[in-house]
Amino acid sequence: MSESDVTADANETRRARVNAVVQDLFVVATRELRTIVRTPALVALAVAFAASVVGVAWAGTGGGGGFVPLTLDLLTFVEVLVPLLAVAFGYRSILGDRQTGELDVLRTFEVSRFAYVGGVYLGRALALVSLVVGTLLAVGLFVPFLTADIPTFLAINAAADSGVRYVRFVVLSAAFTLIVLAATVGISAATRTVRTAFALATALAVALVLGIDTALVAGLAGGALAEDGLAFLLALSPNSAFRGLVLSSAVGVVGGAEVAAGEPLLNGVGLLVWWLGSLAVAVWRVWPAVESVEA
């Protein structure tokens, strides 16, 4: 066998292995989707989320006031509800399999850690992202239907309240959803008991929604944190990074005042680190690497 044949063989093997991982990943993802569809509590949560978003868009100034007002109406709402949804959708995802013993069984099916964690994440993410994106896009349709002609002496700048801005908000919301879900799946993979997982997931949600921001405000007010580094600090929390990106790219300007939206690039990097870090933790912690048992 020539050298190139050896290389070709090795490539073939690698390709086959990658294919197997991808296949397994989708099998696992499908199981997660089925689980969600067949878990009434999650379906109820999804319906409640959708109804709440519709309610906010309908009742607030947003739906009838334009895309930017709608974005601002929904921003805080998404910031609070998406972490809660992600916790509900994710915190038992891997832990459940660990507790039933299915995780051990799965491993005898020679499923790689990437395929398993990736599949769990993909399945849950598909459901959650579809829910968030679908709901947000649906309420976005309110704007053209509900916005009345505003009587004004001023000429309206058609560019300032464009649907394009709202789509950016939806994309950022999807990214935020993916990141918070990754963190929850990371917790689910790293913990061994429901109590720990629940405590950690709750702590995560509270930290995201309240804790980190409050700490930043307290730190700045108390002088413990320097104002110079605010952009970095804002990028540390997924929530403030997400908020900063929405304000800088989807809202653009608020009230003619400058907004402490941080640095878009830093915010993006912060979110990326959370995402990859969480998934890496999940892959690392889901089960210990065991050498192949085959001779």
Place this chain on the structure above:
Amino acid sequence: MAILSPTGTQWLTAAVTLSLVAASLSFALTPASGESLQPVDFADTVDMGGTGVDARRAEAEGFVLPRVEVFYSGYRYVVGYVGIETAVGELGDPSAQRQFGDPLAVYVSDLSTVSPTLTEEGFVTPERGRSVGWTPADTAFYVVGSEAAIPSGPVTVAFSERADAEAFADAHGGEVVDWGTLQSRVGDPLPARLDEFERSVEARHAWANDTVSTAERLRERPVSVVVGADASAVPDDRRRADGVASEPTVADAIDAAPPDTTVYLPAGTYDVDEVTLNRSITLAGAGPETVLRGDGNRSVVYVRADAAAVSDLGVAGVGDVGSRGRDSRNDTTDWDTTVQLAYGYGDAGIVLDGAANAAVSNVEIDTPASGVIVRESPDSVLRGLTVRGADTAREGFMGVVLIGAPSAVEESTFVGGRDGVYTHRADGSVVRDNRADPGRYGVHEMYTSESLVANNTVRDGQAGVIVMTRPVENLIVGNDVRGNTYGVVPAGSDSYYARNVVVDNEYGLQVAATATPSSTTSSSATASARAQRHPPVELGTQKRLRGQRAGRRIADRPAPDVVSRRRRQPLGRAADRRRGRRRRLRPAVPADRDGRLADRGSLGRDDARAVARGRDAAPRPGRGLRPPTVGRGRHRRADAAVPLRNDGAPREREYGRCVGVSEESASTASPALSAQSLAQSFGDVDVLSGVSLSIDRGEVAAVVGPNGSGKSTLLHVLAGIAAPESGSVSVGYRRGARSVGYLPQQPAFRAGFTARDTLDFYAQLLEGVDDGDVDATLERVGLADVADRNVGSLSGGMTRLLGLGVAILGDPSVLVLDEPGSGLDPAMVERLFGVVGDLAADGAAVVVASHELPAVQAHADTVYVLDEGDFVATGSPESLLAETESASLSEAFLELVGARAGESTVRAGIGRRSSESDREADETPADGDRGDDAAAGTEVPADE
């Protein structure tokens, strides 16, 4: 649910991903293309520049103001600028972009649409009847430095056609440049502007200094007339004229005094109706002791001559009418006149009326209305005044009213009344170093531009310094404003607010005011709740917006509305106890039985047996007793320690099938599963102490042992789901889609799935396993009838069978089953072991941990007795029975692991106990009771 298949998931993933990628293109798009943004009527824009004067005059006189319209990406309305330079400066200012977003479209007034001519003043006038159009800024041509101007200064003009621009430049001077060049010439205007402002501050102070020193000279005029006394009443420090006259009344004295002299009033109170200075003289007293007392119905002193002065006296008896404007307001509709009448014709202590260079100094005034009213008296000076007004703002009026001309007001004190200093069109006035404790405002500027309000102290009013209307170029610097409802309220444009101390006010700096940029720097501001002075806060350049008309306030923008609501099971057995029991056991399994204990480190492989179990259905391995080891890592099974069955014939299982291993890929010489020197510890407790085993195809090996003996840990390691600390496991061949199948101790499955769904899922993870295999598996484990039942509704036994089904999917080479029969009724146990036997008959190597010793005795080929992490005995059930001289495996078990087994979970009538007692059992002496627990409980606890 077709979509809930791996393929469906792939499509869904692709769809969601594509949607998100497509939606992400929104970041690359500008919210609306510039082409769709067409110029609008300038009156409908949010006006960001230009003075009211320019706008009014342009409208009245019909000249052109070069204008710019900008569509920002982040601002709901169109922004209009007067003056191309203003717009360019703003477009180049990063803070404007942060505020409004990116400029998407910029239009400028296009003079190519008219044929421009210039007036004498340089104003651009279009042809009669033609209106100026718009052209995109980036394609226009600009004439800079020409004679073209608007009232506030020279301007750049734009043309859509280069020829027109060049023609204009030829006719009126200037240079033709393009948009890029124009932008490059307008840098960051702020630092230069700040310098300019500071120079203006100095210049206005200088003007005030000059004006004041001129006025001070008026106090030094020689005394020519003394009222009510002779010349001796004149203090020595006053100069006297040649021949000092004496007059009985103030009016007489004024009449008698020659120009440029002083009428002196010695201390005393002078009742007067109305004193009028209509010549350039000075009316001076001895200080506050000299009081001019009016009749209480009107103003007391009128100064109507240039360079006239009043000094060093007190004024009282002032009328109480603050404003007389209302009486004559009907006579005119001119707003300016109206205001002048309203504010300029009330009662006052002293009125300066058309008295240029006049001065009032060191005068104390008690007044229910105004202190001093200055009308059209340029360069007048009010200095060292003390004005005590009414108790309330409502009753009183202004300390000083300046109307229509620049005056200097300094070093004066205003107490009570309405406003300290009120200005109306008093452009160029300087108000400095005063102190006010006003009823309403400290310094109140209306329609007053180019003023300087410096170093004033205001306490406890409604506002400290308040600027209204839309003035330009006011300088508000160095004021100390505390305890007011509002500290500083700016307005207008091109103005400078700096170095003000704004402390303890309810609202420090109200930012809701004006158009076009003003600079507000280094003013100290803090919330009123804070007691201490804070270091200066750099507020930077503030941009404020306000629409020009009612209904055009920025408040109707959407954004502000929204924003404002803005351990481990202790296996603590003493080592000596372990050693003691081993010592006891050792004689039971003589090491020299076969005379062939394995060498340390060699693989315990039974070559003879391997050969015997070749594919030609050679005789099955016999059952023999294998020697245990002493101490960790010492046990090695002896080669050929297990003799073949005596008859050498293929061994038949009780359920009767001849076993042959066929068509397997691996060498028939290697065992299906071999483990070497497996060691595992948790903390300082050894769970596995270097155990080794080897299991062949078709062999059913049972691992038995008391609770906590390490069975589950061993099985985890054998199944490849836990890594041993040392040692290795190898699977010697592969017959199906995977190596190892595993049944956990208490299998459970995802709720909401049926038995078939569950198997389907696992089948999909294996290559070459299809629905048919799933059906076959269901059939094999006896779940075909309940295949479509939810796993939640399956009994414990059925769930175990489903777990077995999952374990055997894909025909694994090795099956590792952890307590498959625990918790099941005897029939179910038998059925389960029956399936296990079938699987072995099919060629799988089966390792089963179990407490069901009768079933083990019936179905297992080899029994490994594990205790405290090590095999204490190994062999066929028969050999174990023979060795221990027991009637059943249960008895043999008890014999081998001692009385502790009785405290453990031993099934089938031998004895068992709950796991809670395990720890207790661990502490029980080796010779403890066995019979007490014999009948206890029905449930098998977890092993580990």
